Amino acid sequence: MAVSVKEVAALAGVSVGTVSNVLNRPEHVKPDTIRRVQDAIDELGYVPNSAARQLREGRSRSLALVVLDVANPFFTDVARGAEARAAEDGLTLFLANSDDSTDREALHLDVFAQQRVGGVLVSPVGEDLSRLETMRGHGIPVVLVDREAGESAFSSVSVDDKAGGALAARHLLETGRRHLAFVGGPLRIRQVADRFEGASSVVAGEPDATLRLFGTDEMTLNEGRRVGEALVPLIKDGRVDGIVAANDLLAIGIQRALLFADEPVRMPEDVGLVGYDDIAFAASAVVPISSVRQPSALIGSTAVELILEAGDGVAPRQVVFEPDLVVRASTVG
Amino acid sequence: MAVSVKEVAALAGVSVGTVSNVLNRPEHVKPDTIRRVQDAIDELGYVPNSAARQLREGRSRSLALVVLDVANPFFTDVARGAEARAAEDGLTLFLANSDDSTDREALHLDVFAQQRVGGVLVSPVGEDLSRLETMRGHGIPVVLVDREAGESAFSSVSVDDKAGGALAARHLLETGRRHLAFVGGPLRIRQVADRFEGASSVVAGEPDATLRLFGTDEMTLNEGRRVGEALVPLIKDGRVDGIVAANDLLAIGIQRALLFADEPVRMPEDVGLVGYDDIAFAASAVVPISSVRQPSALIGSTAVELILEAGDGVAPRQVVFEPDLVVRASTVG
DNA sequence: GCTCTGCTGTGAATCGTTTCAAAATCTACG
DNA sequence: CGTAGATTTTGAAACGATTCACAGCAGAGC
16 A cells, blocks of 8 residues: 555665665766656655654654734734745745634644654743743744744744834824724733833823723624724713724724714724734725734744754844834824 | 653653553553653653654544635634544644645645645645545545535535525525626636526526626735726616625625725615625624625534545545525615 | 776665563462 | 463564665776
8 A cells, every 4th residue: 555665666676775865865866767766656656754754854844833813814924924935945834823822822832842843933822931942942943923032042033012002102193193092902912012012102201192901802803893882982072082903803893883883983083093913904994994014924934034044052033023004094084 | 862762661660662551552551650651751851753653653643624715714714613623533633725726735735645644625726636536546535625526536525605606696686686796706716606607597597687797816805896996887877786796805895995986885775795705804894794604614624524434435425515694784774 | 907986876774653462460269 | 379360561573764884886097
């Protein structure tokens, strides 16, 4: 049933070593022999067994990416960038979804450790990186994605979330708003906390400006709608005139709730709305939503770079990208 | 560096066979020995090498899912269902994206064949299934997802796309529309062609009803907007009063173009719009979009079932689900 | 004719796990 | 105390590819 190098070698009338050479170092093999071996491979329908190869080589030709939420277009963009870069070096990228759950994250990391993948890109769920330390201890390079590594000795690729939050808040202030709402959560998600902090610091610098936090349990369309409904009366009262959403899914949900209220809110006249991530749906919303853009594909490809350069004794590197703001109709008339 | 069963066995003072038994058949091992071995494992931080295990077992404990488009929420839902079902049997699911490209599909299938995965779930790009035949020839079970297998000897899980197309068209006709537009493409994508055919057959049964096809190159928000803009004058003229979109991304793009035209189209008064897939964004659109729903998670879990039951000489099974229609404000006042 | 060099090809050792027949140890009972 | 039977444990073989020291060989140079 299973066709191995042995059968191929037998049919081609060469040794197994030669078959392996044809596959991996054809320049050391006479063209005529290559042809014979190729023919045998084709005839038998031989497919190399990567388990065997990997066992011998001690490491697989693949990388793994563990993201917080595959349903979030931001992460699929990151994955796309990473996969493209990995493919350049002939590496496969495995994608896994932790769904913001520590358990699932741990499960996936276990599997990847057992696979002896060549490296792991991960946007960690919590603050506890000890499991990742262990992986590195086992010789598997780790790069944090969308999370600054700080003093821990990991490489990381992130976007300055504080700057992003600040960007959003400043834009609202500069377009005349004074009473901002920040929608997002849970705050244990580092990115959310940072974005909130960035917004806070800008607002704190303006004596007459205020910022109020509206927490959510998830960053989904539905949570956005829920909060949006609660915001309507506040906007009508003038107690809120600008909204910073921690991601675009929330922003879209909020927008829908506002525009669909019994007494609809006008946008951008009554309230300004800024989202985060600049996913495709943000530009396609009824009132296109201004959004803080992150270079998602670049984040992915850079993370793979960092994995590849991580060797013995190479100092970890922290790459931090700056976000920028895409201004659309949800904030300016 | 690498910790193997051998080191664990040495530390625990047992043989390698016993360590393996502790890991795989603890019921055959004395509790006291189990504890000793466990301690050794913990102390050394031993992680089993799955390449070695797989080499020995001849098959890996994982399945693979190759989808047409990871960015489409429908497929991430399918993946979620499949992954959950696989996890019940302790199997890992690898997710790969063919992006509607035959080459990428082939590339992924190659890698999975080399990995000797326990089975492949695939929503095939083209009509040529010969590569999949080969995989099955190598003893890897294959299940087609979202595509009926027809007379080919594969198992498959699909949704009756003709019925879905019919459902959408019938609903528009029953709510008084007479001149329908079908938006989608390219038609070489089987699902699209079937949905169109379903809609056609219903329209053909009504003497005074018409159906016009508006082709697209992709099924994206942007293509939807493009077509939507072209539709505006036709709707104003009364030449189109109902639209069937081949998926929700298109539908959302279309809606945006219609509502945002210089002379906005009213929905559902001037035109009815039905999408396909019932993704979360459809319900959250400005005017919530009626949509043909497919049991996506169920499709995924069923596909895994079929893989698991596929043994030697088990006849392939075709499971076909019926879609249903979720009616929202885009079609009824 | 002989050695040296460079090119091809060989095949045994190796990677880490599981398996399984056989050995060792224990248990119960007459 | 001896032994049949059950329970545990052992250790070598096997999985399929890569590697690498070495062998064979042809042609060059002397």
